[in-house]
Amino acid sequence: MSKTKEELGELLDKCVTFHGHLCMGQVLGVRLAVKGLSLAAPSTYKDLIVVVENDRCIADAIQTVTGTRLGRRSFKLKDYGRMAATFMNVTTNHSWRLNVAMDRTINGEDEDAVRQALYIPDEEMLAWREVKVNLRPEEMPGKPKRVVTCVECGEKVFDGKDTIGEKGPVCMACSSGSYYTAH
Numbered sequence: 195m196s197k198t199k200e201e202l203g204e205l206l207d208k209c210v211t212f213h214g215h216l217c218m219g220q221v222l223g224v225r226l227a228v229k230g231l232s233l234a235a236p237s238t239y240k241d242l243i244v245v246v247e248n249d250r251c252i253a254d255a256i257q258t259v260t261g262t263r264l265g266r267r268s269f270k271l272k273d274y275g276r277m278a279a280t281f282m283n284v285t286t287n288h289s290w291r292l293n294v295a296m297d298r299t300i301n302g303e304d305e306d307a308v309r310q311a312l313y314i315p316d317e318e319m320l321a322w323r324e325v326k327v328n329l330r331p332e333e334m335p336g337k338p339k340r341v342v343t344c345v346e347c348g349e350k351v352f353d354g355k356d357t358i359g360e361k362g363p364v365c366m367a368c369s370s371g372s373y374y375t376a377h
């Protein structure tokens with residue numbers, strides 16, 4: 195089901211509102227999301243999980259267009275720093291990975307050129323193929339399958355993110371160092 199120019203323009207406007215500015219990332223995110231949705235063809239929002247491979251502009255646009263959300267576990271980040279996303283239909287069990295494969299550059303400062311990139315043919319802009327995604331049961335939406343208490347810090351750890359040490363479950367921060375230090 196392809197989108198009309200007007201529909202693509204409206205999606206881009208929605209993304210710009212959510213993201214805060216017009217940028218090439220919003221256009222690329224719209225393009226990845228529209229194509230990804232057409233391939234994965236979810237019947238309801240519960241069919242769809244999207245895995246995005248960077249935490250930059252495209253991530254916001256893909257959430258906006260697909261309606262997937264980090265907090266609902268339907269939007270996942272695997273931060274490989276690549277301009278790519280995988281669209282999983284968890285009901286039909288078919289997944290498609292799409293990446294940006296455009297060889298021409300568009301001046302991100304030129305608003306018209308950025309908007310026109312909405313209409314570059316899919317084949318010129320994107321590459322896609324069917325893939326198999328191996329998410330663990332603990333990564334799927336639904337009630338937490340495992341909740342433990344870290345024996346080091348005493349905080350609860352959800353979803354199997356702990357490892358088992360000599361004295362019991364240990365959270366990632368206690369086992370391999372955290373992103374913060376005590377003040």
Ligand SMILES: [Zn+2]
Pocket residue numbers: 213215216217218219220251
């Ligand atoms: Zn941006």
Ligand SMILES: [Zn+2]
Pocket residue numbers: 344345346347348349364365366367368369
């Ligand atoms: Zn801990």
